[in-house]
Amino acid sequence: MENDFLRFSPKRVLYSVVMASTLWVGSPQLVFSEVRDVQAILQSGFVKGQVVDEKGEPIIGASISVKGTTNGVITDMDGNFTLNNISGGVLIISYVGFQTQEVNITGKPLKIVLREDSEMLDEIVVVGYGVQKKATLSGSVTQVKGDEVLAGKSTQSVASALQGTIPGLTITRTSSRPGNEGTSITLRGGISVNDDANKPMIIIDGVEAYEWELSQINPNDVESISVLKDAAAAIYGTKAAGGVMLVTTKRGQEGKIKVTYSGSVHANIVGKRYPVANGQEWAQMHNMAVENDYKYGADHTYGWKLGWSEEAWRSLANGEYIEGMVNGAYKVLDPYADQFDAVYGTTWGQSHNVMVRGGNDRVKVMTSLGYANDRSLIDVAYDGQKKYNFRTNLDYKINDIVKTEFNVSYDKRNTSSPQQGVGHGLQDMYLFPIYNEYGQFYDTFGNNNLVAKMVEGGRNNNTEEIMRLGGKLTLDLNKYVKGLSLQTSANFRIRHHKKIERQTHVTLYDWAGETTSIDGYPDYSQGSGSIHYQSSDDDCWVKNTLEETFYQTYNALLNYNRSFGSHNVSLMAGLTGEKTGYEKYYQYRKGIANDELDDINLGDVTTAEATGGRNEVGMISWIGRLNYDYKGIYLLEGLFRRDGSSRFSKNNRWANFYGLSAGIRFSEFEFVKNWNVFDNLKLRGSYGETGSQGGIGQYDYYSTISKGNTVFGFDGTKVNTAWISSMTSRR
Known part of the structure; x- marks a missing residue:
């Protein structure tokens, strides 16, 4: 009886509740996502079935979906499911800890037996330097x-795709505009008054990267992403105060050359539109307010002093188009004018990726080409980004001793957005047309035509180019010293950043087609009854920013792995060095009369600004790691790093960092195996010391507690080791 109760896994129930809640909350909404395969439109119908394990016990919360579609459900408490609106195709059945299966739909009730995924425990995890x-x-x-x-997501940003996938990893965005998302990544929460200290260290194929590169690399190239927290991150020393994210890209595989294409087209639609009155509705509320003022003793003529008569306001409230002389100028009111709809609308994005993989036991290669174009919801002018990606990873085994790896990649991202209008908000009520009868931008109401600003106000063009080159040489010395190998590598990253910010004239017209302003400001010198605009070139300017970064890193690592009976030992020791050279130039001029050119020499020389500079920094580190386990039950790991940085004086240049973790796999004890409940029941704890990105010598002591897929972190000074209970349920 006890065993039957234990088999009813709390983890499975929790997983099922979460999945059911997610589907229930999300079901009423229409979601546009990537389409990697052609979707088949199925006729009305349904299929029923049950999902069980190899012992015939029902699996709760198993995912059932129709291949190539978004149609899916999860199994109930008895493992049963019913899938509607279907008459044929292939079902995909998956559940954590079990092998995913595909079953043809035959129209008859199905009984699906899932088999445990024994390879999960043998999975290799990427950690620091190995x-x-x-x-x-x-x-x-x-x-x-x-x-x-990436499965089922339309985003072309790795950072955005990671949202909600890793416990403790928090990813926030200040905007949904592609290329201007303002993405922020934190792994261990707030640990310092220095914002940079909260950021995890990003490493792509062994090379340190900028946080925003997770939005620039081709997401289809990513093989795996490992997140190191607490003591596990100590191997990266002074830069690991906020944790570490290791991104590994795909490499070649043995087999025939295989060419794969994946592409998507997706729509960006305006979701819940905030309520704003149009011209007619605003007039109706305006008239009601005036009538209420009069009812309670106020001067009923006050409301009509905006320049229009009572008759005009009442006509506008009835949906009539109003025009006439107001304050000495001919003006027009449109009951159906809508700046929101004129600015925002449905936009389309697309992505295309071609990958070539293959090889034999000596040579393996992976080459990919990617292109993506995504836009924000601003429809009246282009606001988005275009990405171009190229990558080749080559593995060449010279003989049984010498193995080489080569990497080359190029990522380019062009982000373009309007200089004016974005973020300005809706300054006026919807009363005035966007265009006059000649199709020109209309404005006699305060220079607040958002469409005109976005179309004619200039653009910001930002280009980021990253070139990566890398090589690794591995010497397998096992035939000379059993378990010994030597690895050396060199990697280079070249960054070219160019940003041109350009503001140009915005020309506005009255209803008769006469110019009312050229990017100027109101001038009330002629009296409040008639507004004139003073034309000015001072607000037409150009800013040029150019940055160049050359980063190089070199590693030499000695690895030793041996088993002595039931004792397993792994040792890594090495030396790393890195150097970064940086240059920046900035130029600015205003008073540029020609809107067609961005040449800074066209500006007023008396307004010129120019700054720049360069620097070089380097760091050398000694690193080491020792792993020991007894029969795979008792686990111990120790990490050490000694960093020396050129940023500090010789007397304060070096600092030490270390981490220690231990664990016990109770699932390997016979009495636990007899329960037939857990595949992997592990109790583990860690203690570590890392630095702060603000400088060597600023230490952080921490511990964490995690259970299942939930992680709780506690930070402080000299916190004692906290033990961690990690359970994986068999059912």
Whole structure:
């Protein structure tokens, strides 16, 4: 009886409740996402079935979906499911800890038996300067597969795709505009008054990267993403105060050359539109307010002093088009004018990716080409980004001793957006037309035509180019010293950044087609009854920013892995060095009369600004790691790093960092195995010390507690080791 109760896994119930809640909340909404395969339109129908494990017990919360569509459900408490609006195709059945299966729909009730995924415990996890077996991992490391992260998502940003996938990883955005998302990534929460200290260190194929590069690389190239927390991050020393994210790209595989194409077209639609009155509705409320004022003793003529008569306001409230002389100028009111709809609308994005993979036991290669174009909801002018990606990873095994790896990649991102109008808000009520009868931008009401600003007000063009080159040489010395290998590598990253910010004239017209302003400001010198605009070139300017960065890093690592009976030992020791050279130039001039050219020499030389500078910094580090386990049950890991930075004086240049973690796999004890409940029941704890990105010597002591897929972190000074209970349910 006890065993039956234990088999009713709390983890499975929790997973099922979460999945059911997600589907219930999301079901009324229409979602536009990537379409990687052609979707088939199925005729009305349904299919029923049950999902069980190899012992015939029902699986609660298993995911059932129709291949190539978004049609899907989850199994109930008895493992049963019913899928409507279907008459044929292939079902995909998946559940955590079990192998995913595909079953043809036959029209008859189905009984699907899922088999346990025994490879999960043998999975290799990428950690700092190497890999480890997941089952015997004692540090706080979480790894996700790139394809799993991207599944069903239309985003071309790895950072956006990671939202909600890794416990403890928080990703926020200040905007949904592609290329201007303002993405912020934190892994361990607020640990310092220095914002940079909260940011995790990003490493792509062994090379440190900027946070925003997660939005620039081709997401289809990503093989896996590992997140190192607590003691596991100590191997990266002074830069690891906010944790570490390791991104590994796909490499070649043995087999025939395989060419894969994936593409998508998606629509960006305005979701819940905030309520704003149009001209007619605003007039109706205006008239009601005036009538209420009069009712309670106010001067009923006050409301009509905006320049229009009572008759005009009442006509506008009835949906009539109003025009006439107001304050000495001919003006027009449109009951159906709508700046919101004129600015925003449905936009389309697209992405295309071609990948070539293959090889043999000596040579393996992966080459990919990617292109993506995505826009924001601003429809009246282009506001978005275009990405171009190229990558080649080559593995060449010279002989049984020498193996080489080569990497080359190029990522380019062009972000373009209007200089004026974005973020300005809706300054006026919807009373005035966007265009006059000649199709010109109309404005006699305060220079607040948002459409005109976005179309004619200039543009910001931002270009980021990243070139990466890398090589690795591995010497397998096992035939000379069993378990010994030597690895050396060199990597280079070249960044070119160019930004041109340009503001131009905005020409506005009255109803008769006469110019009312050229990017000027109101001049009330002629009296409040008649508004004139003073034309000015001072607000037409150009800013040029140019940045160049050359980053180089070199590693030499010695690895030793041996088993002595039931004792397994792994040792890594090495030396790393890195150097960064940086240059920046900035130029500015205003008073540019020609809107067609962005040449800074066209500006007023008396307004010129120019700054710039360059610097070089370097760091050398000694690193080491020791792993020990007894029969895969008792686990121990120690990490050490000694950093020396050129940023500090010789007397304060070096600092030490370390991490320690331990664990016990109770699931390997016979009495736990007899329960037939847990595949992997592990108790683990960690203690570590890392630096702050603000400078070496600023230490952070921490510990974490995690259970299942939830992580709780506690930060402070000299916190004692906290033990971690990590459970994976068998059912």
